[in-house]
Amino acid sequence: MKVLVTGGCGFIGSHLVDALLDRGNEVVVIDNLSTGRLLNLDHQKENPKLTVHIADIGEYGAIDEFFAGVKKVYHIAALADIVPSIQRPLDYHKANVDGTINVLEASRKAGVERLVYAASSSCYGIPDNYPTAETAEIRPEYPYATTKWIGEQYVLNWHKVYGLKTTSLRFFNVYGPRSRTSGTYGAVFGVFLAQKLNNKPYTVVGDGKQTRDFTYVTDIADAIITASESDDAVGEVMNVGSEGTYSINRLVELLGGEITYIPKRPGEPDCTYADTTKIKQILNWTPKVSFEDGVKNMLDNIDYWREAPLWEPDSIAEATKDWFKYLGKK
Numbered sequence: 530m531k532v533l534v535t536g537g538c539g540f541i542g543s544h545l546v547d548a549l550l551d552r553g554n555e556v557v558v559i560d561n562l563s564t565g566r567l568l569n570l571d572h573q574k575e576n577p578k579l580t581v582h583i584a585d586i587g588e589y590g591a592i593d594e595f596f597a598g599v600k601k602v603y604h605i606a607a608l609a610d611i612v613p614s615i616q617r618p619l620d621y622h623k624a625n626v627d628g629t630i631n632v633l634e635a636s637r638k639a640g641v642e643r644l645v646y647a648a649s650s651s652c653y654g655i656p657d658n659y660p661t662a663e664t665a666e667i668r669p670e671y672p673y674a675t676t677k678w679i680g681e682q683y684v685l686n687w688h689k690v691y692g693l694k695t696t697s698l699r700f701f702n703v704y705g706p707r708s709r710t711s712g713t714y715g716a717v718f719g720v721f722l723a724q725k726l727n728n729k730p731y732t733v734v735g736d737g738k739q740t741r742d743f744t745y746v747t748d749i750a751d752a753i754i755t756a757s758e759s760d761d762a763v764g765e766v767m768n769v770g771s772e773g774t775y776s777i778n779r780l781v782e783l784l785g786g787e788i789t790y791i792p793k794r795p796g797e798p799d800c801t802y803a804d805t806t807k808i809k810q811i812l813n814w815t816p817k818v819s820f821e822d823g824v825k826n827m828l829d830n831i832d833y834w835r836e837a838p839l840w841e842p843d844s845i846a847e848a849t850k851d852w853f854k855y856l857g858k859k
């Protein structure tokens with residue numbers, strides 16, 4: 530079967546491409562390499578079943594031709610991270626909102642059978658209840674969260690209005706090998722692994738007691754494919770999480786090393802924790818990789834982060850200035 534992955538050169542996308550190729554699919558990737566890297570698919574470059582197109586989903590009409598004959602679309606491409614979304618909201622809108630509507634239209638015109646969208650648990654903001662169910666109030670705290678949520682609304686609307694069979698999956702703190710290493714300050718794993726490689730202390734935010742529902746990337750890829758194979762998932766929004774929540778202090782314990790503390794940031798939840806009842810009921814899906822095994826796999830692949838920028842308290846303070854400036858004023 531011919532399937533298409535937007536953002537296939539990125540962290541989650543490249544793991545999804547691996548899983549789809551493993552299952553014997555012909556895989557078309559669209560990526561503009563803004564944050565994705567060809568290196569993430571280097572191990573597949575001789576695979577005749579993989580085609581990569583360097584194109585921008587945000588440009589209307591630039592991607593339609595690649596959808597010919599495609600049965601399933603996995604829309605993973607997006608700009609991520611909090612600070613750059615505060616600094617460049619128009620870029621985020623173009624990639625995450627215009628990009629999504631362009632992918633939906635190209636899919637509709639090509640007669641695609643199924644589409645799965647990578648949504649974000651950031652739509653819950655600082656929720657009232659843990660674990661957090663899909664019915665929780667939507668409270669985006671910054672433009673990244675807002676654009677991903679608007680994208681989700683379009684994805685559901687294209688089902689309602691045009692009958693395109695879509696599903697939206699809200700991912701919680703995805704981690705694993707190839708998690709992004711590019712310039713901007715972002716997800717904790719890349720930051721900590723580069724610090725470990727450089728024998729620098731881990732920059733723990735606040736008291737490190739905050740917890741995250743760290744979900745391993747191959748579990749995410751598995752949930753995406755499972756959703757795309759079930760008609761029961763059509764028109765649904767479902768959380769995807771690890772069934773646990775783990776403190777930053779626990780992460781440091783597993784990685785081993787010294788700590789330096791940096792200030793707590795406004796708008797950051799003390800906990801993220803998915804209620805996964807719905808995906809369990811509808812898809813019978815459960816995660817397989819424990820936090821301990823996941824962290825061990827990352828340590829086994831630590832060389833990937835040799836090129837990652839090294840963040841230290843001063844450079845983090847500088848990089849997160851706008852975070853405090855705009856989100857700290859409430």
Ligand code: UDP
Pocket residue numbers: 702715716717718720732733734735739740741777797801
């Ligand atoms: N974090 C940290 N040090 C860092 C970067 C992040 O202690 O240098 C913490 C952060 O406070 C949060 C957790 O790691 O509690 C996950 O942060 P990330 O940015 O990966 O995800 P998010 O906060 O968006 O869930």
